[in-house]
Amino acid sequence: MAKEKFDIIQSTCIPIAIDNNNTDNIIPARFLAFTTRDPKFYGDAFMHDIRYNADGTPVADFVMNQAPFNETPSKGNREIVIGGQNWGSGSSREHAAWAIAGYGIRVVISNSFADIHRNNLLNCFVLPVIVSREFQLELFDTVAKNPNAEVKVDVPNQTVTNVTTGNSEHFDINSYKKYCLMNAYDDIDFLLSNTDKIENYENK
Amino acid sequence: MGKTLFDKIWDAHVVQNVEDGPTQLYIDRLYAHEVTSPQAFDTLRDKGIKAFRPDHVIAMPDHNTPSDQQDHIDDPIGKKQVETLAANCAEFGIKHFAMGTKDNGIIHVVGPEKALSLPGMTIVCGDSHTSTHGAVGAIAMGIGTSEVAQVLASQCILQSKPKTMRINVEGTLPEGTTAKDVALYIMAQMTTSGATGYAVEYAGSAIRNMSMEGRLTLSNLSIEMGSRAGLIAPDEVTFAYLKDREYAPKGEAWDKAVEEWKKLKSDDDAVFDKEVTYKAEDIAPRITYGTNPGAGIAIDECIPTTDGMSESEKAQFLSMLEYMQFEPGQKLEGTPVDYCFLGACTNGRIEDFRAFASVVKGKKKADNVVAWLVPGSWLVRQQIIDEGIDKILEEAGFELRLPSCSACLAMNPDKVPAGKLSISTSNRNFVGRQGPGARTILASPLVVAASAITGVVTDPRKL
Numbered sequence: 054m055a056k057e058k059f060d061i062i063q064s065t066c067i068p069i070a071i072d073n074n075n076t077d078n079i080i081p082a083r084f085l086a087f088t089t090r091d092p093k094f095y096g097d098a099f100m101h102d103i104r105y106n107a108d109g110t111p112v113a114d115f116v117m118n119q120a121p122f123n124e125t126p127s128k129g130n131r132e133i134v135i136g137g138q139n140w141g142s143g144s145s146r147e148h149a150a151w152a153i154a155g156y157g158i159r160v161v162i163s164n165s166f167a168d169i170h171r172n173n174l175l176n177c178f179v180l181p182v183i184v185s186r187e188f189q190l191e192l193f194d195t196v197a198k199n200p201n202a203e204v205k206v207d208v209p210n211q212t213v214t215n216v217t218t219g220n221s222e223h224f225d226i227n228s229y230k231k232y233c234l235m236n237a238y239d240d241i242d243f244l245l246s247n248t249d250k251i252e253n254y255e256n257k
Numbered sequence: 258m259g260k261t262l263f264d265k266i267w268d269a270h271v272v273q274n275v276e277d278g279p280t281q282l283y284i285d286r287l288y289a290h291e292v293t294s295p296q297a298f299d300t301l302r303d304k305g306i307k308a309f310r311p312d313h314v315i316a317m318p319d320h321n322t323p324s325d326q327q328d329h330i331d332d333p334i335g336k337k338q339v340e341t342l343a344a345n346c347a348e349f350g351i352k353h354f355a356m357g358t359k360d361n362g363i364i365h366v367v368g369p370e371k372a373l374s375l376p377g378m379t380i381v382c383g384d385s386h387t388s389t390h391g392a393v394g395a396i397a398m399g400i401g402t403s404e405v406a407q408v409l410a411s412q413c414i415l416q417s418k419p420k421t422m423r424i425n426v427e428g429t430l431p432e433g434t435t436a437k438d439v440a441l442y443i444m445a446q447m448t449t450s451g452a453t454g455y456a457v458e459y460a461g462s463a464i465r466n467m468s469m470e471g472r473l474t475l476s477n478l479s480i481e482m483g484s485r486a487g488l489i490a491p492d493e494v495t496f497a498y499l500k501d502r503e504y505a506p507k508g509e510a511w512d513k514a515v516e517e518w519k520k521l522k523s524d525d526d527a528v529f530d531k532e533v534t535y536k537a538e539d540i541a542p543r544i545t546y547g548t549n550p551g552a553g554i555a556i557d558e559c560i561p562t563t564d565g566m567s568e569s570e571k572a573q574f575l576s577m578l579e580y581m582q583f584e585p586g587q588k589l590e591g592t593p594v595d596y597c598f599l600g601a602c603t604n605g606r607i608e609d610f611r612a613f614a615s616v617v618k619g620k621k622k623a624d625n626v627v628a629w630l631v632p633g634s635w636l637v638r639q640q641i642i643d644e645g646i647d648k649i650l651e652e653a654g655f656e657l658r659l660p661s662c663s664a665c666l667a668m669n670p671d672k673v674p675a676g677k678l679s680i681s682t683s684n685r686n687f688v689g690r691q692g693p694g695a696r697t698i699l700a701s702p703l704v705v706a707a708s709a710i711t712g713v714v715t716d717p718r719k720l
Contacts, residue, residue, distance in 0.1 A: 072573055073449060073549050077687040082666045086321060086334045088295040088341050102689050107675070139450040142483065142549075143685060145385035146293065147401035165450055168419070168485050169385060169399050176403035227417065229278025240403070241300065244411035247273070247281065248309075251413055254272045254283050 056178050056237040062159055063205040063216065064132040067122050068196045069100070074136060075143035076170060078103055080152040082144075095148060096155030121200050126157030133204050135192045136163040140181075141170025150177040160206050162213065164189045175230055176240065182206060182213050182224045191215060208234060259524025261421050262490050263456045266396045266521070270379045272413055279415040285378040287408045288364045289316040289351070291342040292668070293383025297405035298345040308349040310412045315373055316346050317354035319363045320668045324600075324631045324658040327357035335669065349409070362634020362660040365389035365602035369473060369498075370636055372505035376491040376518040381408060385480040386602045386684065392469065392476035393499065394491035394521045396456070399480060419485065420454055420530035423523070425461035428537035433718045435612065436471035437604060437682065437701035439463070440478035441543040441553045443535065449551040453483030455531065458523060463537040464489060469498035470608035477603045478684060481550040490522040542716060544680075545699040546589060547577045548688050554589075556704060556716045562586045580688055581696050582678075589698070589714050596679035597628040597709040598691075599702055600658075601665040604682035605633025607640045609702040614649045616706035616717055622654035623712030629671055630655050631663040655709070667692045680708045 071078070084098040104117050111118040126132050134153070140163040141149060150173040153161065158179060164186045166174075174181045184192075195202045195217045203216040208231065214221040232238065244251075260268070272281040289297075294316070301308065308314060321335035330336040339356060346353035354360035354367065361367070365386050368374040376394035381387060383405045390397035404414050426439060444451070457479050464472065472489050479487025489495075496515055499505050506514045523529075541555040554560065560578070562585045563571045578585060599605075599613050610632065622628055630650060632638040638660055641647050647657045664671040665683040667690065673679045675694025682705050683690075686697035698714065707717035 070569075075549070075685075075687050077685070077690055081689055081693070082668045085292050086332070086338050086668060088338055090296050090299060102693060107693060139448075139453070139483070142449055142453075143385065143480075143687060145383060145387075145399035145401055147296075147383070147403060150401065165453060167450070167483060168453055169401065169480075172416075173401035173403065176401060227278045229275050229415075240415050241304075241407050241410055243275075243415065244281070244407055244413050245304075245306070247413075248411065250272050250281070251283070251309075251411055 058237045059180060059208040059234040061205065061207045062132060063203055064129050065201050065203055066133045066135050066192070066196055067131050068116060068135045068193055070137050070193055072137040073139045073142055076141055076146050076149035077143055079141065079149035080146065085146055085148050092151065092155035094155070095151040096157065099152040099156040132158060133160045133162060133206065134158050135189065135196065136161050138163065138165050140166050142167040145169040147173045147177065150174045150179060154179050162189065162192065162204070178234065178237070180206065180208065180234060184213060184222050184224065188215070188220065188222050191218065191220060258528060259526035261523045261527045261529060262394065262458055262488055262521055263396065263421050263486070266377055266379065267418060269377070275415065279417045281413050282379060282416050284381050284408050284412055284414060285313060286374065286380045287314045287405070288368060288380070288382035288387070289314060289342070289405065290320060290364055290382070290384060291318040291338045292320045293402050294345065294405055295338065295341045297383070297402050297409055298349065300406035301349070301409055304410070306410055308351060308409050311350040313412055314351045314409065315354070316342055316351050317361050317364060317367060318342050318356050320662045320666065322356050322661040323670050324629065324661040324663045325670065327659050331670070359635045362636065363602045363605060363662055365477060366605055366633030366637060369393055370502065370634060372499045372502035375499065376495060376521050381414065386477050388479040388485060388487045389473050389477040389602055391479065391486050391488040392472035393495055394489060394518065396486055396488065398485040419456045421458065422452055422455040422484070422531040422533070423458045423460055423529045425532070425534040426459070426463035426537050427461040427534060428463055430463055430537045430540060433542050433703060434540050435701040435703060436467055436474040438540055438543045440475050440481070441545065441550065441699065442540045444478070444482050444551040445553045446535070447482060447533070449481055449549050450483040452479065455484050456486040456488065457482070457484040458488045458490070460490070461534065465492065468608055469494055470606040473606065474603055481684060491518045542701060542704050542718065544589060544704060544714065545686050546581060546583055548580055548686055550684065550686060550699055552577065553699070556590060556714070559586050559588045560584070590716060592678070592714045593712060594626060594680045594708050594714060595677040596664070596673050597626050597705050598664040598679060598681040598683060599705055600629065600631030600633060600663050601683040602633060603684045604702050605631060605637065607637050609682065610637070610641050610646050612702040613706040614646045616703055616720065617653040617655065617710055618649050620653055620710045622709055625712045626709050628655050628709050629658060629664050631658045632660050634660050664691050666690060680705050680714060
């Protein structure tokens with residue numbers, strides 16, 4: 054997946070108000086049989102069976118098929134998903150994070166994420182932002198009233214702001230992960246730079 | 258202050274604690290299957306590195322494996338994925354249990370039954386049901402493909418330490434209630450995110466009295482409560498199960514290992530971040546009615562009504578029931594089923610086949626039902642045959658299939674057609690999980706067996 058350094062993202066949103074939006078929803082199992090790493094392949098499969106009918110036609114009443122939420126994400130536009138509670142539960146498939154990243158999403162906001170999916174998002178350079186239930190509901194409400202309402206995610210200062218109402222919350226991320234996101238630095242590189250410590254551990 | 262079982266194993270595997278960051282945790286065992294590993298091997302090739310400790314890694318295909326024959330895979334995409342795993346294992350020097358060989362099966366069945374998963378270990382796999390292996394007294398967690406690559410490259414992962422939760426189940430489980438029902442009950446009580454952020458330890462007399470197979474079923478379903486890990490302190494049941502198995506320590510090494518494993522329990526004064534206790538007597542055979550595993554009821558109860566729900570809860574609840582073609586307040590007992598599935602990493606072990614056979618013995622499968630009985634491994638299949646269970650099944654009109662993940666997740670030919678209702682011993686009833694448009698009721702092997710005989714959702718206590 055493309056690694057773009059994080060700083061401040063201000064963007065319009067896609068509200069996906071589904072609770073327990075499990076990773077089978079985010080990407081159905083049949084897309085997992087492929088060995089490709091093509092971001093577009095996975096992006097096209099994002100929410101596939103919720104977005105499309107069995108005959109391939111778009112499901113008209115699903116938000117991702119409705120203007121303006123059907124716009125392809127670009128800088129400042131539709132780069133942020135506001136998700137329901139317990140986002141990404143179920144299967145550990147990182148393909149779900151690839152689908153979100155491949156679609157062009159950089160931030161997912163929810164009041165709760167499943168543990169494995171949250172790590173997967175971070176490893177795919179998509180920022181999961183945990184907010185309070187009140188803040189999440191206000192965001193849904195704001196976007197319902199104005200589909201072009203913006204959210205500002207300030208990674209250096211760890212704040213998320215509903216630009217319309219001005220309400221803002223602090224979000225948690227440890228210093229190490231914040232460094233990774235802001236510098237496009239991978240866990241695997243960190244681990245490979247520490248093999249002496251691993252060998253010391255093994256020889257204990 | 259004393260330590261929890263989880264703390265003891267975690268602390269023994271810390272390579273370093275990154276300042277204001279995660280822990281670098283050493284991994285004793287990485288399991289790899291065909292679905293979540295190809296891109297991890299690609300990462301190693303991109304970086305031009307070898308597998309750091311290939312002897313700590315065991316791989317086998319299970320998701321794409323057909324259950325009717327295993328000479329070939331018809332689907333070219335699934336076939337390529339299985340071949341890719343074999344090729345990657347050859348290239349990186351990793352032990353590979355090939356499809357159709359006696360070593361093969363579902364990773365979460367094979368690992369414990371070959372004693373590749375042992376007490377005190379840290380175990381990971383690119384699969385959320387890795388929590389299963391925690392039943393032997395290990396930290397076992399599902400990870401993503403990036404993390405699979407990290408473990409291949411360094412035998413370590415970076416993880417923030419979860420909080421700890423102890424779930425006690427005290428008392429004696431009523432007749433007809435199994436480990437599966439215990440798990441479905443806990444999920445219904447605490448929801449599918451009730452244990453998110455926690456590593457769970459199961460304790461209490463009902464757990465102590467549970468067989469190893471039952472414990473593996475319970476730990477398997479930890480992830481459906483939101484917990485990545487579900488540990489059970491090893492005891493005589495664990496040791497008896499593991500002794501003399503293929504990769505278990507032997508002779509003096511075994512005795513020494515057991516001495517160490519006996520220390521693997523939460524100290525009496527250990528404090529958990531959260532502790533809950535359930536009464537075994539309250540747990541009846543259960544079924545799910547919705548599209549998450551927490552949406553469940555006792556088999557003789559009715560689906561809840563919308564009373565007291567907020568507008569948004571009500572909308573999601575009704576949309577879930579619309580998919581399932583059920584009504585609020587409906588009783589599901591007696592509802593015709595189309596498919597019955599016994600198997601998966603949840604209920605594909607010998608005890609599950611014994612339970613199923615005990616119900617169907619001397620009876621006949623209902624004509625309206627397609628039944629898939631799929632052992633979790635070739636070892637389980639052999640034991641079924643050795644115990645003569647296959648004959649009982651055959652006489653009742655059932656066919657014993659070949660080891661595979663099968664109808665759990667629609668990645669092989671065993672798919673439930675759109676609109677059809679399946680009653681299944683698998684772990685997830687998500688929309689489309691068993692096939693696009695398929696409807697799934699989760700239940701124990703006893704409930705599935707009773708329903709396969711009558712052709713309708715049936716309480717095994719009443720059969």
